[in-house]
Amino acid sequence: MPDFKIDIRTRLKDLGLSPLREAEIVEELSQHLEDEYERALSCGASEEEARQQVLEQLNTPELLRRELKRVEHRVSAHPVTLGAEEKINIFADLWQDLRYALRTLAKNPAFASIAIVVIALGIGANTAIFSVVNAVLLRPLPFKNPEQLVMIWENATHLGFPKNTPSPPNFLDWQRQNTVFTGMAAMSERSFNLTGVGEPERLDGRRVSANLFDLLGVPALLGRTFVPDDDRSGAHVVVLSHSLWQRRFGSDPSVIGLSVTLNGESYTVIGVMPRSVHLPAYGTWQDKLWVPIAFTNEEVTERGSHFLDVIARMKPGIALKQAQAEMETIAARLAKQYPRSNTRIGATVTPLHEEIVGDIKPALLILLGAVGFVLLIACANVANLLLARAAAREKEIALRLALGASRSRLTRQFLTESVLLAFLGAGLGLLLALAGVRVLKTFVPSMILQIQAINIDDRVLLFTASIALLTGIVFGLAPAMHALDSNLNDSLKEGGRDSAVSRKGNQLRGLLVIGEVAVSFILLIGAGLLINSFLHLRNLDPGFRTDHLLTMKVDLSELKYPDGQRRSVFFDEVLRRIRALPGVQSVAVAGNLPFTYNGDSASIAVEGIPDPPPGQWPDVIYRAIGPGYFGTMGIPVIRGRDFADQDKADSKKVVVISEKTAQHYWPGQDPIGKRLKTGATTSRAPWREVIGVVKDVRQNDFIAQPKMQMYFDYRQLKDLAANALVVRTSVEPMSLGTSVRDAIWAVDKDQPVADIDTMDHIVSEAIARQRFSMLLLGIFASLALVLAAVGIYGVMSYSVAQRTHEIGIRMALGARRTDVLKMTVKQGLKLVSVGMMLGLVAAFLLTRVLASLLFGISATDPVTFIGISLVLLAVAVLASYLPALRATKVDPIIALRAQ
């Protein structure tokens, strides 16, 4: 029987029929012709005659085409599958696609849930970190036009202080001489003892210029802020913070006009600030109240006394550079005018926002990058899953293409599926992020003030939605392109498993694994470096024993304890009572505790050494302490002696210096018996004899090398610099907190006791930021490692499943299990090693951004690099070993049938 189909098909060629319709018509017509042919044969025609007779029917020129065109063309071909190209109705299509995608996902619950969880992990991590970035870096400060606000510092870079706190006379000159700021305000931290209402309490507070709140553009919530008149000396008015007003005054609006006792003096409450007011502060300082700064007569004359923080608002249209230039001009003028104090002192203008968030910014951005990487890995994993599924759906896709679905239409359908997956993942991720933010808040170092504001707001939601859309497209596009790039014939054939498409799919899967390994390698190296660096930090010797040490702040009131004599009476009695407590080994009076305070340093003059020229005076940190401090802290006394009972206010003035100070001023000599004083040789300060040398202690900064230090006996100081107690215990230190406090209150019931804490905890707070970065990057790197391992495992399993037939043949031909194992693991390792090489190169380049966060190791620390490589290699071997093991358990007979 001749085949008439070709003859018919050629006549239908350019009718633009859908393939299905065309196939139907060809079938129906050819049947008809075949019937005619048989009839002609039965009527006695020869085969050739019969064929000619039948074909004649088609030969009327153009008849069939024309007739069909009239019928078939008038109504456009119905979409056989999911709509046709010509009929574009995006929303109807989208709705159809969405329903189809949901059905498809519901049919593969295992695939869907794995994909959703993987995406949720990636997006959840991103959302959580972004919510921190949003709160800390992106959200504007709660002040009016915050971009105009700056802080101004004295620039004393030659002394190691590029941002030194200005002195009052310099501040006042700046304020008077500048033309670029609408206003300039000064602040100075000061603690206040609140007494008379309930328990006595020590409060962080600040003296501020009267114009500060106007300058910030924050009105009072209740009452008023300061007016210039308050700024004159003696105006005892106070503005309360929202938290203090809530906690101590029960949010009572009638607090305005109330009289409170601060440091033994009476102040009138004139206002309450809103909750949002947070000023930049060092360490854990959090303002609870503000009083007018009201400079004293001494303060306005002492140019060498640096203790202010200065905030200014730039005039509209003034750029930071202009402000900087003008301040430098003014500083140069002052240096000429006051060479003794201002030589080489410049001025630095920095945006307020940077001051508040500057230190945490690099760490946050690195974390954001890290979670970006985690998301990439998650995408690669899901893309791999989709690829494997696309291979399984190859036939479905080929059929739909054959039935007339256009490639762009199918691509849209694929993308709808992957974006839907991404959004489902994002939904779950958002829940993870909500939980994550709660955990983050407990990890985030307390110094980030905006921490309370971290939440999932509109911007975070928008971010999540955008990355969900983006990830959906990223991990959906590759499988979609791949699936559509197929040869219909091959795909439609039965058992067409080893088609070019599958091979290409394997290549794509291999590339994804390589990428995953490379990216997780970078993350692991980053985390490894931070962990290594943190271990270095943790092992740093602070210069004293931090364990079993209880500390607390005991700020005495200057009115009640105006001199060393009275302070000593108070402290002696307190020490006597504390010593008697069970579990206490020793106790001592201390000045500002290590890592809680950044100030108290002075330049010194040394007997027998000429004063250095202006601008070259080294700074020496000083602390006021009592006898027994070194023993209690565990600071070794190297030479000479500790302070003792005989060092009283009226006896010979003495000083204990640190090793570094001794080496600087008396290299190679015995400093005991030498004399020094604060300020210049000609200053009125008394000479003090060096009686001892102690080991260097990390004092202001846990990480920086110790600076020169000296210790005074608090009883020999006019200033009230001793404000803490340290207690060495034989039991868990915090268990003694209450009894120690009660011992103090037994001596003076109005004496506030604050910040009862262990030294271990203070140290851990001092490196909280490093721990925070390390922990988070560590978590993300582990997540990346797990995801990469799952990725490798998945690809190897798939590849082994595909090669079941081949493995069966090999084993039937006598290959041993170990051979098959080796072959499969080798295949996995090939991918992993390529990924690791790429990751290694990238890590070398990228970990440099970590350099600012590292301590004690370089960004290319070989130990970390080698260690991490081994970890990743081990995980990779395991991830390809398991599928390999399964491959060897294949029964050759079954495997051979597997095709």
Next chain:
Amino acid sequence: MASPVPDRELKKGSAELMILSLLEDRPRHGYEIAQLIDLRSRGAIRFNVASLYPLLYRLEKRNWIRGRWVERPGQRRRRYYRLTASGKNVLSKQRAGWREFVEAINLITGIQHA
């Protein structure tokens, strides 16, 4: 084709009526329809595939007839057309119209009813 073929226009006007009539009592496939027309017109009217099937498709589009692939054991599948409800309606109207038309022609041309 040896037999005289009635004018195409005439055939075209009547073709729809012929097909609908043939499908009145039962569904038939295309070849069967062609065969029946050939047989019942004693070879006077013949359709070839190029004209029959486009016509069938047109009737189908108008929803007068409906084609359906039917498989029978031991045979290849065939497309059977059956008359739809609206096809029946059309058929009775066309029949009446055609009768009037033929009678009118007869009256004019004086051809005696056979």
